[in-house]
Every structure is written in structure tokens, then in C-alpha cells.
Amino acid sequence: MKVAVASGKGGTGKTIVSTSLFLSVNDAAYIDMDVEEPNGAIFISPEIEREERFSLPVPSFNENICTFCNACAEACVYSAISVIPQAKKVLFFEELCHSCGVCKYVCPEPGAIVEVPKEIGTIRVGNNGNFVEGTLDIGIPSAVPLISGIKRYIPDNDVVILDSPPGTSCPVVETLKDSDYVILVTEPTPFGINDLSLALDIVRELEKPHGIIVNKHNEKVSLAREFARSKDVEILLEIPFSRKVAEGYSKGIPLVDIEPEYRSNFKDLIERIRVTIS
Amino acid sequence: MKVFVAAAGKDLDSMVADRFARCPVIMGIESETGEILEAIDNPYKDGTGGVGVKVANHIIQNGYKAAIGPQTGPNATSALEEGGIELFTFQGTIRDALEAFNKRK
Amino acid sequence: MKRAKELVIISGKGGTGKTTLSGSLVRLLGKNEKVICDSDVDAADMFLLFEPETEREEDFRGKSIAVINYDKCVDCGICQKVCRFDAVALEDGKYQINPYSCDGCTYCMLACPAKAISMEQQVVGKWFISNTDSGSMVHARLKPGAENSGNLVTMVKHQSHLLAEENGISLILIDGPPGIGCPVTSAISGANLAVIVTEPTFSGIHDLERVLGVTGHFQVSSAIVINKYDMNEKNSRDIERFAKEKDIPLLGKIPLSTCVMDAITRNKTPVDSCPDIKSIMEDILGKIKKLMDIQ
Known part of the structure; x- marks a missing residue:
């Protein structure tokens, strides 16, 4: 017991x-x-x-594959992602991330987001x-x-x-x-x-x-x-x-x-x- | 130029807000003409986490080139800087802010 | 006017x-010298000392959580598969969301092929603005078991700043939460000084080191008060040495006192009834004011 x-x-x-x-x-x-x-x-x-x-999985962004469509940032309820098309960059605020997996799920480009472990x-x-x-x-x-x-x-x-x-x-x-x-x-x-x-x-x-x-x-x-x-x-x-x-x-x-x-x-x-x- | 203002009210005589992400009103202005492009109650104001990033994303995704307001938080600052958004810190009315912004070097 | 300075006791x-320390400081500071902010929202106790009269009461809305519409649900179980928070369980032949576990991430809603899931915002607590004999107080109460206490901490601090601005007050005295987790992070972020109350026990020293890691991580200046220092004078000396090595100011040492225990049992601060302790507290407050550069 x-x-x-x-x-x-x-x-x-x-x-x-x-x-x-x-x-x-x-x-x-x-x-x-x-x-x-x-x-x-x-x-x-x-x-x-x-x-x-x-460890927990967190997203890692491949800016060579990413089309900067902003789908991940829009879907992230924790505001852990900022997509900047002007600079062809994705900013990830790790301390805001809850490891839910939604960004990867909504991303239309295979390989643009992969999950990596964070201890x-x-x-x-x-x-x-x-x-x-x-x-x-x-x-x-x-x-x-x-x-x-x-x-x-x-x-x-x-x-x-x-x-x-x-x-x-x-x-x-x-x-x-x-x-x-x-x-x-x-x-x-x-x-x-x-x-x-x-x-x-x-x-x-x-x-x-x-x-x-x-x-x-x-x-x-x-x-x-x-x-x-x-x-x-x-x-x-x-x-x-x-x-x-x-x-x-x-x-x-x-x-x-x-x-x-x-x-x-x-x-x-x-x-x-x-x-x-x- | 399309400029974002962290505003305390919905017209040009309102003050620039004293908090960036938690400003009462999100305002967009065409700096040369003073035309108000948007003035909405800040939907992120009472949000509980990542508010700075939400407002920064709004600014970047809506094609603003500059942002007028008080000091921004660390996350918002890095997003806005990466997005090439010019940060213009000002205290006073939006009308005065715009004048100062247009005269800046 | 300038943004009020934040003093947080953790x-x-x-x-x-x-x-006990933050309550004493509340008593020693003038009524209009500070806004009292109880950010220990999981177990708010300050109100017991100051009999607040509530002036304003607001619901605190936390995250939204997933709700299944069973008219549309096709029992496919995809929601359970995608959930990273173990919040979906098959019970009595139905997939059910455990509201305690759901983190509100929306994965199940997005993945549901029958569009049977929606998100509903939860009221997870209340926050209050109250009047007390010692000044205005912002405090809150989280529903037991509710999440997002860090966010409620952010909210009470935000409300404290609004109140300070309104009344021209330049200091916010924050009674912080214990631990080193999210609520503590919220309580100390942006603070001008964090006073860490420790005790000369093995656990006390161990936890002191961890909490200093947090204040260091967020670059908040720290200072230490040793409470019940005479419970183990050797450990107290170790803490003093440790503080010196790390160059962290030691503000004072408070003895284990039955007078303090009695005062707390009667909902009083030691400043009200223990003269010896009062003078130690006054000394601590003087040092705090110096460190924070306030009159």
C-alpha cells in the first residue's frame, strides 16, 4: 500500500x-x-x-526547412515560440515550453521541427x-x-x-x-x-x-x-x-x-x- | 511607416502606456499621417504567462516596423530585435510620441 | 512616477x-509606505495576522482545459494517445479528461478526428484587494489542487503595482511562496531584493543553497536572515561563513523564542508583543532599506 x-x-x-x-x-x-x-x-x-x-522533449527548429508560416507559434498556448519571417528565424523560449508536442503536430513541413530531450x-x-x-x-x-x-x-x-x-x-x-x-x-x-x-x-x-x-x-x-x-x-x-x-x-x-x-x-x-x- | 503603440487609450491624446505587454490598448498608427490603423483592447493584457512574446508576435506578424512604448521585457525584446522592429521608448501622449518619433534621427 | 520597488521574502x-518576518516588516513600515502583497497563494497565511477587510474580489481565470462532447465523440482514443500529460483515461467505457492533469495544450482538440473536444477556461482561484490597519493588501486564494499558481503570483504582483501607482506608494512588500518552483520564480522576477529566511538545520542549509541558485539564475540580489539561530549555533556559524564566502549580506539572526511562538498562536506578529525581537526586526529593516536604497 x-x-x-x-x-x-x-x-x-x-x-x-x-x-x-x-x-x-x-x-x-x-x-x-x-x-x-x-x-x-x-x-x-x-x-x-x-x-x-x-528529460522531457522540447522542439528544435530547422530554419532551412521552415517556411515561417507561424502555425507553431499560433498553436502554442504557452507563447514559447516567436516566428520572424523577416529574419528567417524562429525564436524558442525554452523556459515557457511545456513539452506538449503541439508545435510539431501542427507543423506542415516534415523535419522543420524535431524534438530533442531537455534535462x-x-x-x-x-x-x-x-x-x-x-x-x-x-x-x-x-x-x-x-x-x-x-x-x-x-x-x-x-x-x-x-x-x-x-x-x-x-x-x-x-x-x-x-x-x-x-x-x-x-x-x-x-x-x-x-x-x-x-x-x-x-x-x-x-x-x-x-x-x-x-x-x-x-x-x-x-x-x-x-x-x-x-x-x-x-x-x-x-x-x-x-x-x-x-x-x-x-x-x-x-x-x-x-x-x-x-x-x-x-x-x-x-x-x-x-x-x-x- | 506602420508603427505599433502600447497605448493607455484609443485616441492620439491618450497616453503611451506604462507597461508594454500588459498595456490596456494595442494601437497601430501610420506615422506620417497619424491615421489610426487599429485600436483594440489588448486581448493579452490579463494573460498569465508569455504575454511579452504574444504581443511581440502580434507586432511581427502584422508587419509593424517600429514599436512605441515603455521598456519591453527580455523575451519580447529579443523577438522584436530579431524581427528588426525599431523600439522607441517614450512617456507622454501618443501625439507627442509620434512627433518625437518622426523627428528622430 | 517610478515603478515601485519590490522586496520579496522567501x-x-x-x-x-x-x-513571521514579513509580518513583522509590515508592522514596522508605515501604513502608506508599502503595498502588502501575499504571493504565497497556495497557502496564504498573512491575512490571519492583519484581519483584512476585502474591498475588491475577482475571479482568477487560469488555463483552459479540454472538454469532450460525447454527442460527437467516436471513442477512437486518439486523444489519449497524443496527450503528454496522462490526462485522458478510459473509464466506464468513455474517454475522460482528468481536469487535474490536463495542461490545456490543445493537442487532443487539434488531433480529434470528430472535432468533439473544445477548450473551456477554468476559474482556478480568486484575488482580493483588502484594507488592513497596516495598509492595503493584495492577496489571493488558489482553488486547492489548481494549477498555474505562478500565474496567480504574477497577477497579485501586477495588481500590487497598480495599487502602488494609484496611491503613490514606492515599495511593495511581497510574502513569497516556499520552494524553488514556478511560483517562486514569478515572485522574485523583477524584485529589487530577495530576503531569504533560513534556519540552522541540515534541511535549512540545503534548501538555502538551492534557493540561492534560483535568485542567482534570475539575477536578483539576495540577503539572508537566520531564524531560530540558537537551535544549532554551529550550523548558524556555518551559514554565516557560507554567506560571507558568497558575499551575501546577513541581515540578522532571530533566536528561537517562546514569545514568538505564543504571538503567532494568537495571530500577532512578534513586533506587537516581543520587544527583544522587535529591535532585531528594526535592525533588519534598516539594513534592507540601505540595500534597496529607500528612505
Whole structure:
């Protein structure tokens, strides 16, 4: 089963939870889909076995064949092409291109447009295939193609943990789409709860079973519990705020190594999720 | 000469817009006579990406030889330069812009 | 008048205290000194601090997406074959477009032999102009799961400039999105200064380097603030050394403070209730003004 760990807001402890799940459960796999800021490796220290560059097709224009008819530029909804008949030139703005293939399709001159690969990121696989992460190259506009590319590397382990990007936009949807269960990690602050509420909307729209983990829990603040009650969502676990954990985290030490008793909590959690979705 | 103007309004007394691609009105003028060839609400104005390229393509494909407006963005600039479009930066009314444009060296 | 200058607060990683800093700067700057622009449109939180009264509300139209007319559809499946975004699936015997995946490229519409596909523009969010005690604020809300947040960022920045022009304001203070993707690119493009809020954690440093790659790529001047610096003083020193090596100004260091945590829990900025932090923030603002050459 695939368990996605998401959070509306960044910095709530998504990576702490997902790496802890991975380190606590036997035969689990960890997939870092937070390709803009992949941080799981810091806590897992995987042995990387394979590293592959990931690319997308982009058009290349042959100005000797091109008749400068402008069909490609007119069809491109992303305005990535400028055809200049006066100069017998085609300008291509690569950073605006979405690799959709429409320019090549509408081009009436065979060979005037061919597609060439453009690298957008790196996928690393380690720990006998049980660790996968993607890293988006700087300046690449969308994380979605890389996230979708990572999915081909997901092993068929009993438990697969998907560390989702933060937020509620398209990369998150791309990650959650194929999951069987979503854990939403939040912190009990007004920001945390506001963002949790947005994340909850999307999980419900995608009709995924879900529950909440409250990180930096504070017995004096009942924001998260009140919210969970009002929205009828289960709180799966509360992780109290601890300076020891925060300091350990700052050094790249996983939660379950700082506080080993959490291992059984996370193991139990996976078994409860298994029951919920079966 | 057929000149493009990034305009704030639809007549010669309107101002040259202060944004190039997101100008309110796209205007075409015959520079010698001051005749307005086109003056349309900029359909790309509220577009969300690649607006500069869209307006540059409009200028190039419609046979304009020069463009009057504020500073253009990087993508639009490279397209317009490649297209041999003369860029004439001006702040003020379109009438004054045209006069200055006609007197340019 | 001159185009207003843009100050954008970003952080490679979420949760480092980006909004805490930008909220404090909002409080310290005069009401008519800046337009507040919340460009973290995926998870807009600034409004929680400033109780905005909405004056104007507009739909944000994003891309158009493909819609199949089943009266014309001949079930040939060409749309599915040509789609590069895996947005077409055969479900219940019908080809269906997944609106979350469709990128609006029009390939399926062009390729459909039955002309059964059209493009329909989607309302993907809303943007607002609001009044707050600390000045006018432009903010937005993207529909959860919607695409094009970068474009909505461009829109709120554009509206902020219009508002600044209208009111003769010369600074736009932008609370940026986290990460390094498209929304961040939109938030920093054209900015006069990007202040990066980082924290002394492994992930914080890692993400700082990545976000500096982005500001460097787009040639935007950067400066750094270390938040919660005493959580790991060794890492903080490493960041300071790193900043020095790269010649990036360090504007200040903010301690891990229960007062800040309490303030945020009550929807207050630390400037309102933590005097120690307030003076650090004032110092940071002074340095920002110097770097941006504003009075």
C-alpha cells in the first residue's frame, strides 16, 4: 500500500514523519517526491546505487526547412515560440515550453521541427531500490513531469511511503493521485490549521482516506483537536514539541533515533491504516 | 511607416502606456499621417504567462516596423530585435510620441 | 512616477519563519509606505495576522482545459494517445479528461478526428484587494489542487503595482511562496531584493543553497536572515561563513523564542508583543532599506 505524507504548510514535520515511518516499518520503501526540496536523504543516509538524468522533449527548429508560416507559434498556448519571417528565424523560449508536442503536430513541413530531450532533473535510487528521490533542476518551471517520472521507479514493497511536496497545488495532486492513504502533518498554530484545512479540502476532493498527525503538539493549545473534531477527522498521533527533537532534527538525526519509543507508535500506525483501507 | 503603440487609450491624446505587454490598448498608427490603423483592447493584457512574446508576435506578424512604448521585457525584446522592429521608448501622449518619433534621427 | 520597488521574502523550505518576518516588516513600515502583497497563494497565511477587510474580489481565470462532447465523440482514443500529460483515461467505457492533469495544450482538440473536444477556461482561484490597519493588501486564494499558481503570483504582483501607482506608494512588500518552483520564480522576477529566511538545520542549509541558485539564475540580489539561530549555533556559524564566502549580506539572526511562538498562536506578529525581537526586526529593516536604497 502507498501511504502519502503531506501537509498544507511547509516545515510542519512532513519529512520527520515520513522518514520515521520508513525507518520503523520492516520492508518499507521511501520515495521523496518533494523534488523542489528533497530532504529525506539527510535523515535516511541511503546508499545510492543508480543516478539517472530525467528529460522531457522540447522542439528544435530547422530554419532551412521552415517556411515561417507561424502555425507553431499560433498553436502554442504557452507563447514559447516567436516566428520572424523577416529574419528567417524562429525564436524558442525554452523556459515557457511545456513539452506538449503541439508545435510539431501542427507543423506542415516534415523535419522543420524535431524534438530533442531537455534535462529537467535527477532521479536517484538506493538501498536496493527502497529509496528513491527526485531533484528538480534550478529554473525548471514545473515539478509535475519529474514527480510523474519518479513513479516508474516505485518498488512494489508492502509499504511505500510517499513524501509529498508541501502546499496544495498541482505537484501535490500529482503525488496524492496514486496513493491509498494520506497522512496530513500539521502543527497547532493558526497558520498550520489554516493550511491543514486547505490540504484537507484537496484530499477529500480526491476521495482519499486520511488522518492527521499533529507535530509540535502542545497540551495547552487545543487548536488541532478542535479542528479535527469539527471536520470529523481522526488524529492518528500527537508528537509533543521537544527541544531535544528539534536539535536532533537540525543535525539530521531522525526522530526515531532520538526517541526510539516512537518506532512502535509508527508501526502501529501503519497497521491501523492497513485496517482502515481494507 | 506602420508603427505599433502600447497605448493607455484609443485616441492620439491618450497616453503611451506604462507597461508594454500588459498595456490596456494595442494601437497601430501610420506615422506620417497619424491615421489610426487599429485600436483594440489588448486581448493579452490579463494573460498569465508569455504575454511579452504574444504581443511581440502580434507586432511581427502584422508587419509593424517600429514599436512605441515603455521598456519591453527580455523575451519580447529579443523577438522584436530579431524581427528588426525599431523600439522607441517614450512617456507622454501618443501625439507627442509620434512627433518625437518622426523627428528622430 | 517610478515603478515601485519590490522586496520579496522567501525561504527555500517552508516553516522557517518567512511570514513571521514579513509580518513583522509590515508592522514596522508605515501604513502608506508599502503595498502588502501575499504571493504565497497556495497557502496564504498573512491575512490571519492583519484581519483584512476585502474591498475588491475577482475571479482568477487560469488555463483552459479540454472538454469532450460525447454527442460527437467516436471513442477512437486518439486523444489519449497524443496527450503528454496522462490526462485522458478510459473509464466506464468513455474517454475522460482528468481536469487535474490536463495542461490545456490543445493537442487532443487539434488531433480529434470528430472535432468533439473544445477548450473551456477554468476559474482556478480568486484575488482580493483588502484594507488592513497596516495598509492595503493584495492577496489571493488558489482553488486547492489548481494549477498555474505562478500565474496567480504574477497577477497579485501586477495588481500590487497598480495599487502602488494609484496611491503613490514606492515599495511593495511581497510574502513569497516556499520552494524553488514556478511560483517562486514569478515572485522574485523583477524584485529589487530577495530576503531569504533560513534556519540552522541540515534541511535549512540545503534548501538555502538551492534557493540561492534560483535568485542567482534570475539575477536578483539576495540577503539572508537566520531564524531560530540558537537551535544549532554551529550550523548558524556555518551559514554565516557560507554567506560571507558568497558575499551575501546577513541581515540578522532571530533566536528561537517562546514569545514568538505564543504571538503567532494568537495571530500577532512578534513586533506587537516581543520587544527583544522587535529591535532585531528594526535592525533588519534598516539594513534592507540601505540595500534597496529607500528612505
